[in-house]
Amino acid sequence: MTLSAVRGEMAQQRNQVDRVKISCSICLDLLKDPVTISCGHNYCMIALLVKQWSTMRRSSLG
Numbered sequence: 001m002t003l004s005a006v007r008g009e010m011a012q013q014r015n016q017v018d019r020v021k022i023s024c025s026i027c028l029d030l031l032k033d034p035v036t037i038s039c040g041h042n043y044c045m046i047a048l049l050v051k052q053w054s055t056m057r058r059s060s061l062g
């Protein structure tokens with residue numbers, strides 16, 4: 001294996017980690033206006049608001 005191939009593989013792994021870190025687990029897409037909640041998960045602002053709103057709505061219906 002050449003040195004440039006090793007470097008390429010390392011860069012690829014780093015890209016995968018970054019992609020996980022910047023993706024939202026609600027809409028499963030890249031974060032828009034990222035918000036980090038207390039457990040350390042990242043969500044986009046809109047996805048978090050929609051999730052909270054739908055939870056409130058469901059609980060009010062009882």
Ligand SMILES: [Zn+2]
Nearest residue numbers: 024027044047
């Ligand atoms: Zn999202």
